[in-house]
Amino acid sequence: MNQPVPPDAPTSAVEARRTMVDALQTRGRLTSPAVLAAMRVVPRQAFVPRDAPLSQVYDPDDAIITRRDEHGAPTSSVSAPHLQGRMIEQAGIGPGDVVLEIGSGGYNAALIAEVVGETGTVVSVDIDPWVTERAKAYLTAAGYADRVEVVTADGALSLDGQGPFDAIIVTVGAWDIAPAWIDQLKPEGRLVVPLRIRSITRVIGFVRNGDRLISNSVEHSGFVPMQGLLRHDEHAVHLPDTSGHQLTLRFDETPLADPHLLDGVLATAPHDAWSGVLLDKSEDFADLQLWLACFLDGFCRVNAEARTDLANQMTRTWFPFGTAVDGSFAYFTIRFVDESTIELGARAFGKDATGAAERLNTQFRAWNANARGAEPTFAYTPNDNERRADADAAELTKEHGTVSITWPPRP
Numbered sequence: 001m002n003q004p005v006p007p008d009a010p011t012s013a014v015e016a017r018r019t020m021v022d023a024l025q026t027r028g029r030l031t032s033p034a035v036l037a038a039m040r041v042v043p044r045q046a047f048v049p050r051d052a053p054l055s056q057v058y059d060p061d062d063a064i065i066t067r068r069d070e071h072g073a074p075t076s077s078v079s080a081p082h083l084q085g086r087m088i089e090q091a092g093i094g095p096g097d098v099v100l101e102i103g104s105g106g107y108n109a110a111l112i113a114e115v116v117g118e119t120g121t122v123v124s125v126d127i128d129p130w131v132t133e134r135a136k137a138y139l140t141a142a143g144y145a146d147r148v149e150v151v152t153a154d155g156a157l158s159l160d161g162q163g164p165f166d167a168i169i170v171t172v173g174a175w176d177i178a179p180a181w182i183d184q185l186k187p188e189g190r191l192v193v194p195l196r197i198r199s200i201t202r203v204i205g206f207v208r209n210g211d212r213l214i215s216n217s218v219e220h221s222g223f224v225p226m227q228g229l230l231r232h233d234e235h236a237v238h239l240p241d242t243s244g245h246q247l248t249l250r251f252d253e254t255p256l257a258d259p260h261l262l263d264g265v266l267a268t269a270p271h272d273a274w275s276g277v278l279l280d281k282s283e284d285f286a287d288l289q290l291w292l293a294c295f296l297d298g299f300c301r302v303n304a305e306a307r308t309d310l311a312n313q314m315t316r317t318w319f320p321f322g323t324a325v326d327g328s329f330a331y332f333t334i335r336f337v338d339e340s341t342i343e344l345g346a347r348a349f350g351k352d353a354t355g356a357a358e359r360l361n362t363q364f365r366a367w368n369a370n371a372r373g374a375e376p377t378f379a380y381t382p383n384d385n386e387r388r389a390d391a392d393a394a395e396l397t398k399e400h401g402t403v404s405i406t407w408p409p410r411p
Helices: 011-026 033-041 081-091 107-116 129-141 179-184 286-295 309-313 353-370
Strands: 064-068 074-078 098-102 121-126 149-152 165-170 185-197 200-209 212-220 235-240 246-251 271-280 299-304 318-325 328-336 341-350 377-382 394-397 401-406
Touching: 011 033, 011 081, 033 081, 033 107, 064 129, 081 107, 081 165, 081 185, 081 200, 081 212, 098 107, 107 121, 107 129, 121 129, 129 149, 165 179, 179 185, 185 286, 185 401, 200 286, 200 377, 271 353, 286 318, 286 353, 286 394, 299 309, 318 353, 328 353, 341 353
Parallel strands: 098 121, 098 165, 121 149, 165 185
Antiparallel strands: 064 074, 185 200, 200 212, 212 377, 235 246, 246 299, 271 341, 299 318, 318 328, 328 341, 377 401, 394 401
16 A cells, blocks of 8 residues: 655645646636635645656546556546535535545545534445555545544445435445435435446436435546445447457446347448538537437447557547447447538448448437437436336436436427
8 A cells, every 4th residue: 555645745735736726716617615625725645646746636637546456447546636526516515514425535535524624524435445444544644534434334335323414425436326325315415426327427416305316416527436236347248340459349237139149240341321410529519428328229338449440530530339239330420521510420330230320320310409408307216216207208227226317308
């Protein structure tokens, strides 16, 4: 474990922290005076590896990996400062609140401790003893040992003798919502959770409404996945291309019934088709991904191995989402109509390449007509509660409940 940095930070770190917070405030990325004040006080360099340069430590948008598994995949990190601050804002916490953090790192818990003050309570829980021991050491070195209780446990379970909580902030990616989180919330308590919806993660601020949860804020980001009882693994299908490298299709929920139907699909002639949906090249269309996750048959995330043609094109002419049904596959691509305008389209392969491309293009048009530029509302209903049917909502069934996503009607 990396040794914690002493709290008596050099002046350069103090200046770097001040510059970071000023930038977050000036750009309007954080607006809560209490959160901004906390970020001016808590030394982030005390919670990250010693060798992390200050330029990275106090970069508003930089997450710092603190541990990887044997394959090099991140298993623990300190999230980007702007996101940590924004999640605390989403939780709506204030002085005297009782707050549960699920996923320990130390820095976020210290920020929460500053916001709730001496009369508040902060409990931070993580399933990994390495993580909790590290968090305890770092919090102690930074002067927060008496203000944050760190517990080693599965965050999906209720904590004996703790709560109820005014707010629960989950700092790891969750595929579902644990029943314990709702049970431990006070009436009208707030839950902030990075919820995975068919590979698309949204950091959703929920408010408890009886035994249901209703969203009041949404942010875009990705997180290290949750372990333990709420762990959920994707299903992977590998497709070799003509160069000997491969694409990997990842299905978050329903795997392909017969993946072998896609054998050799990338060796077939590609079919390109265009939707007629035009966008300014600077327009943010991240919510299109959520729409596809909800409504596109065979929706999958696409990973391109280095040296594949797709890997060379990524972020320039294609985006890592597609559709695979039976023996056909299509991925999301764009083309430039002029210097400032792009058109959404699909490149498809297989015995029904035309149909696969049209599946994508149909959803591009539906998104353009019904959801472009609109912020959806999320609701979560546990399994033992009566669902409130909404003909216009997308519904995704989880293990412990149902997520409903509703886009506002277009004017």
